[in-house]
Amino acid sequence: MSTLSSTSTSSSSSSSSQRWLSRVLYLGTGTSAQVPAIHCLLPSPTTPRRPGPAEPEPIACAACSHAVEVPGSKNRRGCTSVALIGGGRPRADEPEELLLIDCGPTFYPSALTHFRPHSLPRRISGVLLTHGHADAVLGLDNLRAWTMGGLQSCVDVYLTKETMKVVEGAFPYLVDRSKATGGGGVGALRWKVIDGVTPFRVGGVEVTPLPVLHGFADGGSFGCLGFRVDGFSYVSDCHHVPPSTSSLISGSQTVTIDSLMPRRHPSHFSLSQALSFLLSLPRTASTSQMNGTSNGNKAGTEGQFELGILTDLTHRLEHHALQEDMDAFVEGLRGWVAKKRVQQQQKNKGQANGVAAEQSQRQVNGRSKKAKRHGEGSGPRWWAPVWDEEEAEMPGGEGRVVLKQEGRDMDEEQGDDNDSIDWETIHVPDIVVAFDGMVVDFDRKTGRPTGWR
Template sequence: MATIVDVIFVGTGTSGAVPNISCLTHPDKKCKVCISAMTPEGRKNMKKNTSMIVRYKKNGDSPNARLRTVLIDCGKTFYDSALHIFPKYGIRELDAVVLTHGHADACYGMDGLRQWTLGGAVQKSIDIYLNDETMEVVQRTFPFLVDAKNATGGGDVATFNYKIISPDTPFTIEGLEFMPLPVHHGIYLSTGKPYWCFGFKMNDISYISDTNFIPEETMKRMLSSPNRVFVIDCLRSK
């Protein structure tokens, strides 16, 4: 068991992030949001790939123990976000990284995690929780992060321990249970079948970062116990 102390949004932007280079270089400068994101007063409009940190105390931890820290998703802009977020909130060690799906905005920042494990700078390794499909993406995209024998150059790569999760089985990280919330995230264009993405319920907090449809069974699972906080990506009425 664990008590969640806080959640920190590492990023709340689109897969391409904001600002968009096409807006910044447009001769007419029509996009006020992207243009303003480059100014001190408009910096709040600078949005990185969607990601969240959960910090909590495991039952039995001493009052002075560090907060357990789990990062959900590690997309293309993760390291840039971490340079701001981690020092600001005094975050150093990661107990785990949980990946919602295998798209670039969710996992293409994994190589940046080498700064945590190289030479044991912060920790010896990081546990990565992901499903089989996302694991296949990681193996294709970052073969050197799965087997260091595939590394080139200086061979400096992150050290990960991969933990495969399933859509119907809760898992526990340092006392905090994560209940998978499988949702649709678009379709496979070749087959028309849904592409699945994971949300997660942690105690009374539900987090769904990238969906266009929530199946009835997933909704029932999420509502099977009270929700104090429900985080979901942007909605659009039809």
């Protein structure tokens, strides 16, 4: 069990209402091709053929090798999907509810592996589909196990009209049972078309759609959805998050984001883009007013962004090496932010109140009106003096996220933009690499993540 390094030991403020979400189970954390990659496991075309059985070649890919050779490997990844569990009151004998985000080709084997050990509810209250690609919808037929196995009479599926068209083409018999050929069972699914913008309710919980862009199709951008429930936001597939969607995510205490590979991709965030997104999300008003702590973080409070989670990973990102890099990256950034706060406090000591007030008016979420370039989350690139996200995407530096020494040239390049950052508003969350079977627990009184396992 891992706990948040940024969590305060003091109790955090909260409203009297109880949140719905109690835990999230990651059923799949890999790309559509899954991990291990078959081409890493088969003999190379240059390997000479010899008669009779032979020892398999060593697997050169670190992630694929670990996935094959280590039982329970965190590098073995199915298609992205999560189960949200919440609601219920044990003392009142009220059962929990289960929401499923995406139902791809690896859903059923993942359910067989993880549902029972983690005591998931028997019924699925709703399935939320992010988009119509194969890795999100090809497991829909397996939902028959719930409706034909006596668990429930039907399963509600929430999807946009664009995704509905894909489902009608791929599974006509699931949409219109008269098109079934007979001789086999057909799941009873109830289709709920949403507009992809308006919040909607599933049972006792409100779900907020998070519109993003995920590549291109038919001469334009391909739309995709993430979803927010309570303080948990989930975006598994995107190459761009509009500022309006970043605002919807703002205030989330836990954010899961697409982080496909080290290099930039036309339909997904790279690792560097994912980190840029997490570090530049807009701050809520309550967040910007909080006092800092010695490690460069804010004390955990309602609406404070505490945990970033990377998902949708290819075999080019090995779990353990990446997590080590993330731990060092977060620790280094927190130390640097703490130093910048002290420097800013010393600099502001001698300033007149009128000047300080004028500066405060120019700053919005830590950004001045002069800021020329923003991060993927629409906030300022405050980390630029010590980390160049584009450099990490170049050949030779693939897969490594390393801070550099703050240099005078970088400071001068930033100019007034860097000087205008209000360092008291800058927060560095914990960043975790997701793995299949990972569970994140939440405090239902505050919505805060309490740890992961």
